[in-house]
Amino acid sequence: MIASQDGLCAICMAAPAIHVDHCxxxxxxxxxxxxxxxxxxxxxxxxxDRIRRAISYLEGTRGSHHS
Incomplete structure (x- = not known):
């Protein structure tokens, strides 16, 4: 699995993959x-759903709660 990810984290694709994630x-x-x-x-x-809301927040699509 790590080799198929080129040794990198499956999410950020930048840092070394060192933690096995499971459901x-x-x-x-x-x-x-x-x-x-x-x-x-x-x-x-x-x-x-919480992660999608975090993405929306970061992309600024959830209103004007930030400057």
Missing amino acids: HETGRVRGVLCFNCHSAIGTLGDDP
């Missing part, structure tokens, strides 16, 4: 991530 419901391995990306998705509760 907490099924136990299925999803990929290998760097520390920061693995921590980020965990902090967001492995919740795709």
Whole structure:
């Protein structure tokens, strides 16, 4: 799996892939991530809706809550 990712994190594609990420419901391995990306998705509760809202926020598409 790490070789198929060229040794890089499956999310950021920049840092070394060192943390095996798995689905907490099924136990299925999803990929290998760097520390920061693995921590980020965990902090967001492995919740795709929460992650999509974070993306919208960063892209500035959720209103004008920032300058």
